Amino acid sequence: MMRRWNPWLVTAVLASLVMLAPVVALAFSALQGSAGLWEHLWANVLPVALRNTVMLLLGVGVLVTVLGTGSAWLVTAYRFPGQRLLSWALLLPLAVPTYIAAYAYLDVLHPLGPVQGLIRELLGYSSPREFRLPDIRHLAGCIVLLGFVLYPYVYLTTRALFMTQAAGLLEAARTLGATPAQLFRQVALPLARPAIAVGVALALLEALNDIGASEFLGVQTLTVAIYTTWVSRGDLPGAAQIALAMLLLVAVLLMLEKHGRRRQRYASTLRPRPMQPQTLRGARAALAFALGALPVLVGFVVPAAYLAWEAMQRVRDAGVSPQLLGALQNTLGIALAATAVVMVVGLAVAWALRLAQVRRGGRLASACSRITSLGYAIPGTVLAIGLLVPMGALDAVFAELRSVIDGGRAQMLLMGSTIALVVAYSLRFLAISVGGIEAGLARVPQSLDQAAANLGESAGGMLRRVHLPLLRPAFAAAALLVFVDTMKELPATLVLRPMNFETLATWLYAEAARGTYEEGAVAALLIVLSGLLPVILLARAGAAHGVRS
Structure with a gap:
């Protein structure tokens, strides 16, 4: 019989407490402010920031729904030249962080940039004073940019559902005389609502976490307001x-996402098989390819091509600066450290839940799993602000202990160190580790655990000898996702x-704040190249899934 309290469960409980600490600290810090401060924020800061944030979320939500759902249906329901290429290319914008897309388009669409220069040359104008396009630095420009970068979240979840729908339902609708538009609107779309809701929620959480794109484009959101209130005002x-x-x-x-799919149930006694796509030819095939290629062009090809060109120009003319190489070294070091912590803690949390499931109980382990997954839903800026108070308190305790032990001068151990960044990254991305490892463990029959326990194997031995070899693919995929996400993380890094x-x-x-786009292009290109790795994994997994279906 396995012990009810074990080191795995203790680790999971401690991880949950650490995850809750920033939220509790936020409430404590907020109470320290005077009523006058809150009145000032409500009168001068929150109305604009809240209105912009809500409008941004509404606009991005509509755009990612249209782009993600439409592209998923296009490559699933129709066959045309280039359809297989688009099926994985539509994932490529995931490799471009929102702040990098904004950085690229600000230069590409600048009045002195290549696009407006070419348009003026074609129209016979000689200077921006005679002709210039509208400035993209406003709320509408931010909505369009974020929508074309974040739509793959909806595309992923919705296409997966379209590919696993029972083809009999769609074929029955065709037999009854449904047109392609009716088939999509009345059959496929209602069944896809849960997947769309999940994808939209993920995209909106990413939009809410954004700080770089919003600030570059001059949109005062809640995230930008938090950063400026702390960094600029020290408040x-x-x-x-x-x-x-x-x-x-x-x-x-999150409540809206759950509400949107609360009554959505779908079950079939038939083995799901993919629908038979309708073949398009001629002008219709060309139009379908153009529609599918547009999001890829806007969300990936243009910013990636710009970054590659600017980076080559920079390296050819001036080489790579030592400061940039130092930033690359810092990025790799901090990402490796955070990934190691996240994977070890995530393994402990997931294994504690597995042991509880084998015993057919374990509400505490299940609660820890849910709590440790909250970090991905908390924007990086909010998480970082919440960590300031507990880290400051711990630094005060460490300083007092040092003064008692050796009379040493007080120094900050956590605040102002890379330890703070590792903690923030670990809390932010622990959900990826826990979710990936739990998914891998779910594929291992519980009979293996019971057989190992009957043979006298301990929980640690069972994990080391039985499950870890089987978990290698899931573990490696989760570690790669965590590593790349820590490399791209901007909001928490700026604060801590x-x-x-x-x-x-x-x-x-x-570099973007200084307007020196050439220097920043090399760093941006390195981030995009790292982001391509998980996209390639997703594309391969999707292709394999399509073959199995």
């Missing part, structure tokens, strides 16, 4: 109060990084 209670308002918005988003500590993301942010 921790004010930043905490705005962060609490943002957490409330996150909770509303040590003095004079640059990552590729913060280097790019600083």
